[in-house]
Amino acid sequence: MTRAATMLNALALLLFGGFLLWLAWSDVYWQLLNPQFKPLTAATGVAALLAGAATPFLKTHGRVPWGGAASMLLFLSLTGVAVNGYMDDGAATFTREYTEPEPRVEIGGTEYVRMTAPELFMLAEIDASLVPERFVVRGPIVRTPELDSRSMVAVYRMAVVCCLADAVATGFAVEVPDPLALEDGQWIRVAGTLTETESMPPDPSLGPFLFVLNKRYAISPDDMDTTIEPDMPYVFEMRQQEPFAY
Amino acid sequence: MELTSPVILFASLVAAIVIEAAPFLLLGSLVAALFEAFVPEKAIERFIPGNPYLQVASGLFAGMLLPTCECGVVPVVRKFLARGVPPRAAIAYLFAAPVLNPVVLVSTWVAFRFEGEMVFWRALMVGATAAGLALAMAEARASDILKLPKGIAIGTSPSDPVHTPGCGCGHCSHDGKPGVVSILRHTGSEFLDMFRFLFIGAVLAAAFKTLIPPGMMQSFAASAPLSVGAMMLFAIVSSVCSEADAFVAAGFSALPTAAQLAFTAIGPMVDLKLIGMFFATFRNRVAVAFIVVPIVLIYLMAIIFHQAGVLP
Numbered sequence: 001m002t003r004a005a006t007m008l009n010a011l012a013l014l015l016f017g018g019f020l021l022w023l024a025w026s027d028v029y030w031q032l033l034n035p036q037f038k039p040l041t042a043a044t045g046v047a048a049l050l051a052g053a054a055t056p057f058l059k060t061h062g063r064v065p066w067g068g069a070a071s072m073l074l075f076l077s078l079t080g081v082a083v084n085g086y087m088d089d090g091a092a093t094f095t096r097e098y099t100e101p102e103p104r105v106e107i108g109g110t111e112y113v114r115m116t117a118p119e120l121f122m123l124a125e126i127d128a129s130l131v132p133e134r135f136v137v138r139g140p141i142v143r144t145p146e147l148d149s150r151s152m153v154a155v156y157r158m159a160v161v162c163c164l165a166d167a168v169a170t171g172f173a174v175e176v177p178d179p180l181a182l183e184d185g186q187w188i189r190v191a192g193t194l195t196e197t198e199s200m201p202p203d204p205s206l207g208p209f210l211f212v213l214n215k216r217y218a219i220s221p222d223d224m225d226t227t228i229e230p231d232m233p234y235v236f237e238m239r240q241q242e243p244f245a246y
Numbered sequence: 247m248e249l250t251s252p253v254i255l256f257a258s259l260v261a262a263i264v265i266e267a268a269p270f271l272l273l274g275s276l277v278a279a280l281f282e283a284f285v286p287e288k289a290i291e292r293f294i295p296g297n298p299y300l301q302v303a304s305g306l307f308a309g310m311l312l313p314t315c316e317c318g319v320v321p322v323v324r325k326f327l328a329r330g331v332p333p334r335a336a337i338a339y340l341f342a343a344p345v346l347n348p349v350v351l352v353s354t355w356v357a358f359r360f361e362g363e364m365v366f367w368r369a370l371m372v373g374a375t376a377a378g379l380a381l382a383m384a385e386a387r388a389s390d391i392l393k394l395p396k397g398i399a400i401g402t403s404p405s406d407p408v409h410t411p412g413c414g415c416g417h418c419s420h421d422g423k424p425g426v427v428s429i430l431r432h433t434g435s436e437f438l439d440m441f442r443f444l445f446i447g448a449v450l451a452a453a454f455k456t457l458i459p460p461g462m463m464q465s466f467a468a469s470a471p472l473s474v475g476a477m478m479l480f481a482i483v484s485s486v487c488s489e490a491d492a493f494v495a496a497g498f499s500a501l502p503t504a505a506q507l508a509f510t511a512i513g514p515m516v517d518l519k520l521i522g523m524f525f526a527t528f529r530n531r532v533a534v535a536f537i538v539v540p541i542v543l544i545y546l547m548a549i550i551f552h553q554a555g556v557l558p
Contacts, residue, residue, distance in 0.1 A: 085251060
C-alpha cells in the first residue's frame with residue numbers, strides 16, 4: 001500500500017508537470033491565464049516533473065498520504081474538460097491579427113488612435129487630458145433596460161491581469177441610434193470622442209465577472225460598425241501611451 | 247471567448263486559480279525542504295533575544311528566514327517549543343510566518359495586480375494579531391501551552407515527534423545526508439500535501455462565482471460587515487494555503503477590499519485543518535484562544551480600516 005501510494009504521488013506529479021509544460025506551449029494558455037506567466041508555469045512544470053521523477057527512488061517510513069495525489073488527478077481531469085472545450089471550439093488558435101495593427105487608422109478622412117476600452121478607462125481615470133482626442137475601440141456589447149432607455153449600449157473588453165478568475169470587464173456607454181438593433185455579445189468598432197456625462201446607469205451584469213462601466217464618461221461615436229471577434233479577445237496589457245494595444 | 251457553458255466556465259476558473267498559484271506553492275515547498283535539510287534548529291534558537299518584545303519581533307520576522315505555510319507551521323512550532331524556544335517567539339512565528347515570508351508576500355503582490363498596499367495591509371493585520379497573541383503568552387512556559395503525552399516533560403523527550411523515523415508524515419526518508427533527490431522528494435511531498443487544500447479552495451471559489459446569482463454578489467458587496475464575515479467564514483472552511491490564497495481572494499474582485507484582506511488574513515491563522523492541529527497540539531483553552539482571538543481581531547480590523555477609508 002505504501003509503495004502504491006508512493007507511485008500514485010509520483011504519477012500525479014509527473015502528469016501535473018507534463019500538463020503545465022504542454023499548457024505553457026499551447027494556445028489554450030491565454031484562455032486561462034495572462035501569457036506573461038508562461039515562463040513561470042513552464043518552470044513549475046519542470047520542477048514538478050523532477051519532483052515526480054525523484055519520488056519513487058527513496059525509501060519511506062510509515063503511512064504515505066495519497067490525498068494530495070488524488071486531488072491533483074481530479075484537478076487534471078477537471079482541467080481537461082475546460083481544455084477540451086476550448087480545443088473543440090477551435091478557439092485556441094492564433095490565426096488572425098497576431099501581429100499588432102498600425103497604431104492609428106483613418107476613418108472617413110479622420111485619423112483615430114487605436115486602443116482598448118481598459119486603456120481608455122485607465123487614462124480617463126488618471127487624467128482625461130491624456131486620452132487621445134479621437135480614438136477607436138472595439139469590443140462586445142452589453143445591453144440593459146437602463147442603457148436601452150438612454151439609447152446606449154456598453155462596449156467593453158475583458159482585462160485579465162493574472163488569470164481568468166480575476167478578469168474584469170471594463171467598458172463605456174456608447175450612444176447608438178437604435179440599441180434594439182444590436183445583440184448582447186455582438187462585437188462592434190466605435191470611433192469617436194469622450195463625452196462627460198451627468199449620470200450613468202448601474203453596472204451591467206456579466207455572469208461571474210465583475211463589470212465596471214465608466215461613470216464619468218461615455219463615448220460619442222463619429223463612426224460605428226459591427227466587427228468580428230479577434231482571436232485574442234482578452235486584454236492582457238494596458239499601455240499608457242501610443243502605441244496602445246487594440 | 248467560449249464561456250457560455252457553465253461547466254467549462256467552472257472548470258476554467260478552477261484551472262486558472264490553481265495554475266496561477268501553483269508556482270508559489272511549489273516554491274514554498276522547495277524552500278521548506280531546503281531549510282529542513284540544511285538549517286540546524288540550534289542555529290535559529292541562538293538568535294532569539296531575552297527581551298520579551300524582541301522575542302515577539304524575532305518570532306514575527308523569523309518567517310522571512312524560515313518560510314513555512316500554515317500547513318506545516320504547527321509541527322514546526324511544537325518542535326520549537328519542545329526545544330526551549332520562548333513561547334512569545336514561537337507563537338508569534340506560528341501566526342505570522344505563514345504570511346510574513348517572502349514567498350507569500352510576493353504572491354500577494356502578484357495576485358493583487360502588483361498593488362503594494364494590499365501586501366502592506368495584509369502584513370499589518372496578520373502581524374498585529376500575531377503580536378497580540380504572542381504578548382498574551384506573558385511568562386507562560388511551553389508546558390503551559392502544549393498538550394504533552396503523559397509522562398513526557400519538556401526537554402526529556404528523546405526526540406520530538408516531528409519528522410522522525412516512523413513519524414508517519416510520509417515525507418521523511420531518513421536515509422542519511424540530504425541530496426538533490428531527497429530535496430526534490432520532500433518538495434514533491436510538501437507540494438502534494440498542500441495541493442489538496444488549494445484545489446478545494448479553488449473549487450469552492452469557482453462554485454461561488456459560477457453558481458450564486460449576480461444579484462447576491464452585489465448585495466454582499468454592498469455590505470462590508472456581511473462580506474467581511476462571509477469571506478472569513480469561506481477562508482476558514484476552504485483552508486486554502488497562504489501561498490495561494492491571495493489568488494483566490496483576488497478572484498472576488500466584486501467584494502470590498504476589506505473582505506478580500508480579511509480572507510487572506512484569517513485563512514493562514516485559522517482554518518479547518520489548523521483547528522484540528524491546534525486541539526491536537528495545544529491545551530484546549532489555548533487552542534480555543536488561538537481560534538477565537540484571531541477571528542475577532544481580524545474582523546474588527548477589517549471593519550475599522552474599511553470604515554476609516556484607508557484601504558485601497
